[in-house]
Amino acid sequence: MKTLLLLVSVFFSPLVRAQQLQFHYDFRHSIDPTQNRRNYATLVFEYFKSNDSTGSFLLKMQTDFSGENNNIGQLFLQVSKNLRYWRPPLYLSLTYSGGLGVAPPAYGYYLTNSFGIGVAYPFQWKGAWFSTSLVYRYNAFPKASHDPQLTFYFGKGFFQYKLMIAGSLVGWSENRNQGTDYTAGQQGKKIAFFGDPQLWLKIGKSVSLGSRINLYYHTLTSENRIQVYPTLALKTQF
Known part of the structure; x- marks a missing residue:
């Protein structure tokens, strides 16, 4: 989702627009065949705009070609907006995510809408860029869930980037009982986690070769296990 472009822009550029397209091949079936039916390709588009200290905007769209015959199996949308019109270096953070998917043979499902509002704080340390945010998160399950969400972004360039x-x-966190037949009877909250550390090597003026490590906990399965799925990827910035 949000890469080093976002972090660098917040600190150094009065007006930055950046777009990038990433193509990933995900090896999750080869690594964990009992939980994943196939390996598949993913296409990611990101648009980022920063207006110096007054805020930033990010749009991310991800398409997974995980369906039958490599058709589209899932679409994901993420939008975030950070605002600041005051002196303290804290931003008002507004977030949205959601999407749609298809499970075989032809069963549709939602990626539940999630809305967030809170604060974000960007900072630098030893040549690296970081940003952390804490937001109130509303998950629009049939039985709505009201929870905190903590996000940490990081980035660092080496060898002149x-x-x-x-x-x-x-x-x-989120409700175990989400108001569905599958979760009926469950009680309390569960902790969920997602991470996407990335490594990119520039092989051309605007083209990079790299990898993204997808990390999941209580996101794809209700089992108490961490799932780790790497990709092989190509990225172009324009």
Whole structure:
């Protein structure tokens, strides 16, 4: 989701617009065949705009070609807006995510709408860029869930930015009973987690080769296990 472009822009550029397209091949079936029916390709588009200290905007769309015959199996949308019109270096953070998917043979499902409002704080340390945010998260399950969400972004360039490390870590809580037949009878909250650390090596003026490590806990399964799925990826910025 949000890469080093976001972090660098917040600190150094009065007006930045950036777009990138990423193509990933996900090896999750080869690594964990009992939980995943196939390996598949993913296409990611990101648009980012920053207006110096007054805020930033990010739009991310991800398409997973995980359906039968490599058709689209899932669409994900993420939008975030940070605002600041005051002196303290804290931003008002507004977030949205959601999407749609298809399970075989032809069963549709939602990626539940999630809305967030809170604060974000960007900072630098030893040549690296970071940003952390804490928001109130509303998950629009049939039985709505009201929870905190903590997000941490990081990024650092090496060798005049020919090598880049960036990514995000997101943790939140949500109701175990979400108002569905599958979760009926469950009680209390569960902790969920997602991370996407990335490594990119520039091989051209605007093209990079790299990998993203998808980390999940209580996101794809209700089992108490961490799932780790790497990709092989190509990225172009324009």
